Amino acid sequence: MKNTQIKLTARPVGEPKRSDWDISTVDVPTPNDGEVLVKTIYISLDPAMRGWMNDAKSYIRPVRIGEVMRAGTVGVVVESKSDKFKTGDFVMASLGVQQYGVSDAKSLQKVNPNLAPLQTYLSTLGMPGMTAYFGLLEVGKPQAGETVLVSGAAGAVGSVVGQVAKIKGCRVVGIAGGKDKCDYLVNELGFDAAIDYKNENVQKAIKETCPNGVDVYFDNVGGDILDAALARINMKARIVICGAISQYNNTTPVKGPSNYLSLLVNRGTMTGIVVFDYQDRYMEGAMQMGQWISEGKLKSKEHIEQGIENFPEVLMQLFNGNKMGKLILQVNDL
Amino acid sequence: MKNTQIKLTARPVGEPKRSDWDISTVDVPTPNDGEVLVKTIYISLDPAMRGWMNDAKSYIRPVRIGEVMRAGTVGVVVESKSDKFKTGDFVMASLGVQQYGVSDAKSLQKVNPNLAPLQTYLSTLGMPGMTAYFGLLEVGKPQAGETVLVSGAAGAVGSVVGQVAKIKGCRVVGIAGGKDKCDYLVNELGFDAAIDYKNENVQKAIKETCPNGVDVYFDNVGGDILDAALARINMKARIVICGAISQYNNTTPVKGPSNYLSLLVNRGTMTGIVVFDYQDRYMEGAMQMGQWISEGKLKSKEHIEQGIENFPEVLMQLFNGNKMGKLILQVNDL
Numbered sequence: 145m146k147n148t149q150i151k152l153t154a155r156p157v158g159e160p161k162r163s164d165w166d167i168s169t170v171d172v173p174t175p176n177d178g179e180v181l182v183k184t185i186y187i188s189l190d191p192a193m194r195g196w197m198n199d200a201k202s203y204i205r206p207v208r209i210g211e212v213m214r215a216g217t218v219g220v221v222v223e224s225k226s227d228k229f230k231t232g233d234f235v236m237a238s239l240g241v242q243q244y245g246v247s248d249a250k251s252l253q254k255v256n257p258n259l260a261p262l263q264t265y266l267s268t269l270g271m272p273g274m275t276a277y278f279g280l281l282e283v284g285k286p287q288a289g290e291t292v293l294v295s296g297a298a299g300a301v302g303s304v305v306g307q308v309a310k311i312k313g314c315r316v317v318g319i320a321g322g323k324d325k326c327d328y329l330v331n332e333l334g335f336d337a338a339i340d341y342k343n344e345n346v347q348k349a350i351k352e353t354c355p356n357g358v359d360v361y362f363d364n365v366g367g368d369i370l371d372a373a374l375a376r377i378n379m380k381a382r383i384v385i386c387g388a389i390s391q392y393n394n395t396t397p398v399k400g401p402s403n404y405l406s407l408l409v410n411r412g413t414m415t416g417i418v419v420f421d422y423q424d425r426y427m428e429g430a431m432q433m434g435q436w437i438s439e440g441k442l443k444s445k446e447h448i449e450q451g452i453e454n455f456p457e458v459l460m461q462l463f464n465g466n467k468m469g470k471l472i473l474q475v476n477d478l
Numbered sequence: 479m480k481n482t483q484i485k486l487t488a489r490p491v492g493e494p495k496r497s498d499w500d501i502s503t504v505d506v507p508t509p510n511d512g513e514v515l516v517k518t519i520y521i522s523l524d525p526a527m528r529g530w531m532n533d534a535k536s537y538i539r540p541v542r543i544g545e546v547m548r549a550g551t552v553g554v555v556v557e558s559k560s561d562k563f564k565t566g567d568f569v570m571a572s573l574g575v576q577q578y579g580v581s582d583a584k585s586l587q588k589v590n591p592n593l594a595p596l597q598t599y600l601s602t603l604g605m606p607g608m609t610a611y612f613g614l615l616e617v618g619k620p621q622a623g624e625t626v627l628v629s630g631a632a633g634a635v636g637s638v639v640g641q642v643a644k645i646k647g648c649r650v651v652g653i654a655g656g657k658d659k660c661d662y663l664v665n666e667l668g669f670d671a672a673i674d675y676k677n678e679n680v681q682k683a684i685k686e687t688c689p690n691g692v693d694v695y696f697d698n699v700g701g702d703i704l705d706a707a708l709a710r711i712n713m714k715a716r717i718v719i720c721g722a723i724s725q726y727n728n729t730t731p732v733k734g735p736s737n738y739l740s741l742l743v744n745r746g747t748m749t750g751i752v753v754f755d756y757q758d759r760y761m762e763g764a765m766q767m768g769q770w771i772s773e774g775k776l777k778s779k780e781h782i783e784q785g786i787e788n789f790p791e792v793l794m795q796l797f798n799g800n801k802m803g804k805l806i807l808q809v810n811d812l
Binding site: 201202203366371385386387388391397398399400401402403404405406407408409410411412413414415416417418421 | 536537700705719720735736737740743744747750751755
């Protein structure tokens with residue numbers, strides 16, 4: 145058995161390109177006592193990956209040059225030297241962008257493909273779902289009747305933010321790129337309105353779709369859209385800073401929010417979140433969202449591409465918007 | 479008796495200039511039943527005034543063209559048609575930039591010049607002091623042993639922020655312009671260190687003077703100094719947005735904080751404050767700070783200029799840094 149791996153070979157300047165990666169094939173490793181060999185089926189592709197490629201202090205250390213790219217994964221146990229797992233068990237892991245990986249037992253989490261499709265454990269029941277759930281409820285603190293605005297709304301995090309806010313009784317407006325995504329938000333996910341940032345004046349559209357102003361803004365994109373949202377916040381508004389995908393490939397400094405003094409005028413709060421802070425509550429989030437999924441109140445959408453060798457190009461779909469829902473790469477057959 | 483008034487005649491572009499003001503002299507008004515005529519002694523000059531001159535939605539309506547400029551004042555009652563005040567009473571009011579004004583009784587607050595010098599009621603025991611006290615304690619929430627960084631540190635708000643943080647057991651570093659102000663902060667007010675932004679690399683100086691990072695940053699200035707502070711915040715840091723004096727006379731858009739994603743990396747919070755929200759607690763703040771003043775723990779410094787006709791130029795001392803402590807204009811003899 146052979147194992148194809150994607151390693152980071154250069155720190156990208158601007159958009160990551162194929163020459164920033166090394167694709168090589170090695171022997172499948174052998175687990176030691178207490179370890180488990182996992183065949184990865186699905187790999188999670190996330191905007192945060194772009195930050196991990198930079199040599200900068202952040203909430204997690206950078207991926208080293210020559211190291212297999214960090215990624216969340218789900219797979220199946222093919223060999224176990226731990227009494228906690230047996231061959232055929234499905235597991236969540238963080239084995240990176242490769243087809244096989246060895247893990248100690250405590251870094252694996254068993255999942256049940258009969259409760260939810262396997263890919264869901266990388267989307268709504270995985271990190272993006274947890275980010276949305278805890279970021280919205282613990283930091284955004286939406287109250288029934290309030291207006292929640294979310295950017296990157298057709299993405300893995302934003303689509304869950306909007307649906308959870310609807311479940312909590314809020315008016316929900318999503319910002320996404322293109323008519324298809326906007327139609328999807330309103331017609332499939334039940335958003336009250338959607339704004340197509342590629343074809344609309346966002347500030348004007350926020351004014352029209354949020355006639356009572358914005359109480360919670362959940363930001364995944366930064367840049368001009370963050371400024372447009374700041375211009376329409378209500379008193380005591382909560383702004384959740386989850387990401388800034390519009391800025392990640394910048395070769396110029398990040399665009400700071402020129403309208404940040406709206407926080408002063410409106411006594412608003414802008415707070416950054418990182419999902420790892422809620423690690424001890426993931427079970428709670430997964431159980432609640434699993435229940436909503438089973439009741440048909442929460443929909444999970446994944447966009448699955450094929451083939452580990454395509455990783456460099458598939459990653460770019462995060463930034464060019466050429467996907468809907470959670471972006472996943474399948475690297476082995478089920 | 480005559481009353482000289484300063485009225486806004488044009489909305490300034492960039493720095494306010496003399497031609498934006500009308501100086502005229504009218505008869506002193508006569509109070510109606512329930513009203514009081516006050517001779518103003520001191521007028522408060524505040525950075526917030528610059529915002530009130532713009533025709534923009536804010537936490538308070540703009541001053542109208544042709545209207546007497548809004549300002550906080552302290553003065554003495556010279557004629558009373560209210561049973562709540564008698565001639566000779568000293569009062570805090572908001573009678574604007576003029577020598578005399580009529581007020582209803584409920585908009586006046588009696589003050590005692592034997593408890594604190596009259597000018598103190600426009601500084602540490604007035605709006606700047608309340609802004610510092612509630613902004614720091616209620617939003618910044620400093621804990622003993624934490625590091626508190628404050629900009630505009632030699633100003634009316636910043637100097638109180640730093641001293642209150644010292645009283646609460648924090649390490650306190652102030653940012654101010656020029657050696658005299660920095661010496662004053664360390665030698666007179668007991669700050670642990672001061673950074674001279676006119677002559678030092680602020681980011682490097684923050685690193686050196688805050689070796690354990692910044693837990694609370696109280697921002698009065700915005701711009702590059704806000705970015706320098708964001709670069710050094712600790713996990714769960716609290717950033718209090720009180721003002722942005724570096725940006726108020728901009729003719730270009732406000733510089734947003736390019737380093738705002740430090741909030742995400744460090745799960746920090748940036749919150750805007752307006753002192754009016756604490757109106758029902760001013761007595762509490764005044765009593766606590768009055769006690770600290772009487773115990774010698776809190777020093778109040780006022781910079782008093784003379785003559786209502788000099789208002790246009792004296793106002794500019796807020797922006798060119800040519801003052802230390804609270805800027806006040808005396809417009810009548812005591």
